[in-house]
Amino acid sequence: MSALPATPPAPSHDVLVVDDPDVGKGARTTLWTVRLLGDAGYRPYVMTPDPRSMAAASRRCAGRLPLSRDADEQAVREAVAGASSRRRYVAVLATGDRGVLALHPGHAGLIDKRELAGRVADAGLTSPETWIVADRAEAMTVLDGSSLPLVVKPACGHGARVAPDRATFERSIAGPFPMLVQPFLDEPISSVAGVRHRGRFLALVHQRFTRIWPPDAGMASASVTTPPDLELEERIGVLLDDYEGVFQVQFIGTHVMDVNLRVYASLSLARAAGVNLPAIYCDAARGISGTMRRARTGVTYRWFDGDIRHVASEVRSGHLTWRDAASILRPRPGTVRGGPESVSDPGPLAVRLRAELAALGKRSR
Numbered sequence: 001m002s003a004l005p006a007t008p009p010a011p012s013h014d015v016l017v018v019d020d021p022d023v024g025k026g027a028r029t030t031l032w033t034v035r036l037l038g039d040a041g042y043r044p045y046v047m048t049p050d051p052r053s054m055a056a057a058s059r060r061c062a063g064r065l066p067l068s069r070d071a072d073e074q075a076v077r078e079a080v081a082g083a084s085s086r087r088r089y090v091a092v093l094a095t096g097d098r099g100v101l102a103l104h105p106g107h108a109g110l111i112d113k114r115e116l117a118g119r120v121a122d123a124g125l126t127s128p129e130t131w132i133v134a135d136r137a138e139a140m141t142v143l144d145g146s147s148l149p150l151v152v153k154p155a156c157g158h159g160a161r162v163a164p165d166r167a168t169f170e171r172s173i174a175g176p177f178p179m180l181v182q183p184f185l186d187e188p189i190s191s192v193a194g195v196r197h198r199g200r201f202l203a204l205v206h207q208r209f210t211r212i213w214p215p216d217a218g219m220a221s222a223s224v225t226t227p228p229d230l231e232l233e234e235r236i237g238v239l240l241d242d243y244e245g246v247f248q249v250q251f252i253g254t255h256v257m258d259v260n261l262r263v264y265a266s267l268s269l270a271r272a273a274g275v276n277l278p279a280i281y282c283d284a285a286r287g288i289s290g291t292m293r294r295a296r297t298g299v300t301y302r303w304f305d306g307d308i309r310h311v312a313s314e315v316r317s318g319h320l321t322w323r324d325a326a327s328i329l330r331p332r333p334g335t336v337r338g339g340p341e342s343v344s345d346p347g348p349l350a351v352r353l354r355a356e357l358a359a360l361g362k363r364s365r
Contacts, residue, residue, distance in 0.1 A: 020096025187253030
């Protein structure tokens, strides 16, 4: 009897989403990555150290995998390799820099801010003036020769702090070193995000931040998609070189502020504007890639939790009246949400509310 021909394996629709080991920082990003993948017919599995993960509570999540809370890049790499040996994933997406460094070690120069300025200049773009300080003494020397306010950043990762006075600056340079010090620039914040695959863009979305939280150095709490800048896109292509995946390049004025080689918090805006970035990347990984897609302009976004905090802060500081605050916060039809709230996916909001109630109980005790 002749052997039957082997049946080719069915194409995988499973995707591994690696949460930020710093629990909390990647929570919304991971949740919206899971939601957008599920909307596109993928089965996202979340690797997270948080047993109360909002993303894992989503009805679109196919399963949760454990991750050590103190996992470094090597530990993340080993955890991903172990998970991939047990299940075939079409793609692996990271929501934090440690995950990115584990998955894309060859692109560490775009994440390490000590090297980023040189890469930015080679691409024909500019960076803010930057001092790299190896210890507290060097940081104080920069302070003595500069004007306040200043911005203090870690060399890798996030956590920028604005120091309006000397005492705040001294508290902000607690390490770990090396750290970066930059002048505070009171200029508009914007970003260009998309998907890059085999040396070309598959999707692009430009957005302008209208409000952020925290108010001096935070994420978009309100933003809007804007028309494309073709020259800027060309230079970003040079900057990213052979990187493949979802990305976001943030600007302050005309200067590159940050490069995120990963999914990011305001993904729901891109999806509402017609480009589901995680799904487009997974499609490309499966060999499905059509013409380059652009986001529609004029689509608005609000992370309501962060926006309330931003407006409350502005009222307390006297920059806004209560009438202005009410006008800003009133519901606007067509604005896409960036938080966990969802009628069709209530689990993440329930997890968030339980966490807030537990934190309130601890504070009251």
